[in-house]
Amino acid sequence: MITDAVRNNAEWCEAMCRAHGRPGAFAPQAWTNSRRTPPYYPDAVTLTAEASARDVLDGIDRGAPGASVKDAFARLDLAADGFRILFEARWIHRPAGLPVPSVRAAWRPVRTPAELAAWAAAWSGGDPDEAALFRPALLADPATTIVAGYGPDHRIVGGAVLSDSGPVTGVSNLFAAEGTDPAEAWAGCLSLPDATRPVVGYESGDDLPPALSLGFRETGPLRVWLDTGA
Structure with a gap:
């Protein structure tokens, strides 16, 4: 149930990025974008509960602060990588x-x-x-x-x-x-x-x-x- 919502949201993020000429890429564990995404949109979205920090961080641009990761299953701890929690929410169905x-x-x-x-x-x-x-x-x-x-x-x-x-x-x-x-x-x-x-x-x-x-x-x-x- 959550997996369908997560994939749907990642596909919407991809649609927004394509509209701005910045398409991302889907891999088994995460969607990532190697270029900075439009405002309010994440640079990566985990697609499975097993996704690791490397699955998201290796595919995004961290040349300057401000990149964001949607930890779709609330399983990651990115504090050691220089991240802080921006907000938390609940999937709904x-x-x-x-x-x-x-x-x-x-x-x-x-x-x-x-x-x-x-x-x-x-x-x-x-x-x-x-x-x-x-x-x-x-x-x-x-x-x-x-x-x-x-x-x-x-x-x-x-x-x-x-x-x-x-x-x-x-x-x-x-x-x-x-x-x-x-x-x-x-x-x-x-x-x-x-x-x-x-x-x-x-x-x-x-x-x-x-x-x-x-x-x-x-x-x-x-x-x-x-x-x-x-």
């Missing part, structure tokens, strides 16, 4: 076949560069540098669907990225605009995937309860390590 939540907003896929620009502006809170993370190349990726919820005034009230990796659909980058209940955003994005497939992702802190309220359950821990250059 929603079984197939659960009822689709009702929604008030009109949720649909983002199809055009102009729609993507509006989505990215809403996701980033209006920060142009952060909004630039989402490039039009993502719209051509058959495994990636960016979705948005629109209110009666056509304002974007929430959004997410849906990633298709075969056995599961992944949800990431979920956001709710000011004044929108995060559970409403979760319900909106859940109204779009194929209901016969499980939905996976990860959350932490105050972002976790809205997902659990809609049928997700926790399946295991993960950590993200940051290279301090020490």
Whole structure:
């Protein structure tokens, strides 16, 4: 169960890196990128619980501080290699076949560069540098669907990225605009995937309860390590 979520997330990281012209590489134990990845995206993701520090560190650029490793099974200790824990979270899984939540907003896929620009502006809170993370190349990726919820005034009230990796659909980058209940955003994005497939992702802190309220359950821990250059 966790393995499907981990692979799905690594494939989404690869899709984002490809959109920026920086593809990574999959090996049996880890996905790694020999060039620095876009902001908020790891330079490596462990794919199995048996992955070692060398499986991730040998494939990334550590020429300067700031590289990160998604320790997807929370099994590594990278402190001796100059890393510190950036954050911890929980993998979540929603079984197939659960009822689709009702929604008030009109949720649909983002199809055009102009729609993507509006989505990215809403996701980033209006920060142009952060909004630039989402490039039009993502719209051509058959495994990636960016979705948005629109209110009666056509304002974007929430959004997410849906990633298709075969056995599961992944949800990431979920956001709710000011004044929108995060559970409403979760319900909106859940109204779009194929209901016969499980939905996976990860959350932490105050972002976790809205997902659990809609049928997700926790399946295991993960950590993200940051290279301090020490």
